[in-house]
Amino acid sequence: MRVLVIGGGQNAEHAVSLASAAAVAEALRSRGHAVSEVTISREGVWQVPRLAEGADAAASLAAALALLGDADLVFPAVHGPLGEDGALAALCALAGVRVVGSGLRAGAIGMDKWATKLTAQAAGLRIARGRVVDAADLGDAEFDGPVVVKPVSSGSSYGVGLVREEGGLAAALREAARYDRRVLVEEVVRGREIDVAVIREAGGVRWAAPPLEIETTGLFDTATKYDGTARFTVPAALTTAEHTGLTRAALTMFDALGCAGVARMDFFLTADGPVLNEVNTMPGLTAASQVPRMFAAADVSYPDLVERLVRAAEVPGR
Template identity: 75%
Template sequence: MTTNVLVIGGGQNAEHDVSLASAAAVAAALRMGDNAVTCVTIDRDGIWRADGIPAGVSAAESMALALPLLARAEVVFPAVHGPLGEDGALAALCALAGVRVVGSAQRAGAIGMDKWTTKLVADAVGIRTARGRLVCAEDIGDVEFDGAVVVKPASAGSSYGVSLVRDDDELLPALRTAARFDRRILIEEVMRGREIDVAVLREAGGIRWAAPPLEIHAAGLFDTAMKYDGTAQFTVPASLGGDELAALRRAALAVFDALGCAGVARMDFFLTDDGPVLNEVNTMPGLTAASQVPRMFAAAGVAYPELIERLVRGALKG
């Protein structure tokens, strides 16, 4: 039986173009199966674009005109990364409309998007995170920090606004850069360890499992440019000992469950001499075939179209 799927891409944040790529790849994969796919793009200014929505309407008017598409969908696939998408905003809209949605619900999306709150949750379930502090943009002129630190917006993705600070002269510019993306800024100690990603999938039957981990090879900070210019080097499966693999999987599943994630989520860790340290969580990670999450599931024998299909089936089963 054909499933009506509404794929939403774009969004009102710095990850707009990345989201467009994910949405296009998701739609193409779904069309390979027994699905009727409709696509909507949210412009950077918040205007929803789809067939039948005329030019010149406001963001609110365009959303109202897009609601019939939402009503006709059996499942919504919100391939929108970052704020006003991945943060639970679209999941909340779908919940209000009574439409099933791929991925995490609004609470898990909101917590996972907020790096500071994610740290609090991880710490509560015994998963280590880097030492750090939260500051407001209004207070950045009074901030001091000893040693090398990483400065990042509390709620942003794709490493936008993230800086590695090695001396005092670099701190204020880094704080100002982060403040362009969020008024709440996280300052963390620099972690020394291997960068390992773990993807967790919740299947239609409720079983969740972790794909083979992926290692990122980066000289310095794995920043936005490296993520998307093709220079990033990955190894999947990562070369890990049995104890290391087990510790990473336990940590990833613990965070997935503590946040209440659904669908697929990517947990980013530093693997230190003392074990895994959680860096951040992505509840709607990049989903082109070349993205990290599909690479991990491909290593487990789950091809990209099958992964996308499984996410839709999981949403249908609730």
């Protein structure tokens, strides 16, 4: 098939998205697909061939529409806002082009951590107590014990901070507000960090890969995610009841959001069961990323995983 792989993006996860896109393109070529690639710059300019020098985002998008028209399907390996949040899925829906992954609705809700929490709660899953603070009201935020502060819509833990004392709250709020004007303040949940990846295959069958445990000495922040100090164990050492509970919770959340393709559900496993932390509808997709590691534990190789995602691609909303 003719597959257009989109990488980069106009957000803090630009470099991570470039790595995912490059790995996806290589895997698709190894399976015999005709792959074309396009990068969206940090300024939102689509870097298409023969683009006029100095062209702005709008002009570059107009030129990029021809690439969409020439493709059998699009693989949007763009993490974060204006990509994973459903923006690219919506563009493909308007163009009538098949796309890998979740559609607009699931992407938009999944990117919004507050909306995700409300959805999870309505679906019967446990969540951490929290509140949203607008950037205009940061000075009015009150400290009520150790809290985690994070942007409502951002990824790769950019802007996330752990605040143990009242004096550190203001700085943490300001840092989070650099990435989103809505900031989520949550209670600290004590538990093991367990990720579960769910895939929806062609034909609609959904299943969860073996869970992965993240082991760190502190907060699993941006630096820890990419400096190699975090330890990933897959399959995670779980009892049958723990494994069943996590898998059921992941599938419940996948369905509640209406996800497609693959999504990663991040949980805290406590003595009382799983607590949903967040959802990634377009998670990192290099061979070393968490999702491919989980599927490798289920004997699904990285090229096979990418191939399965391509074969399950649909026109969003149809």
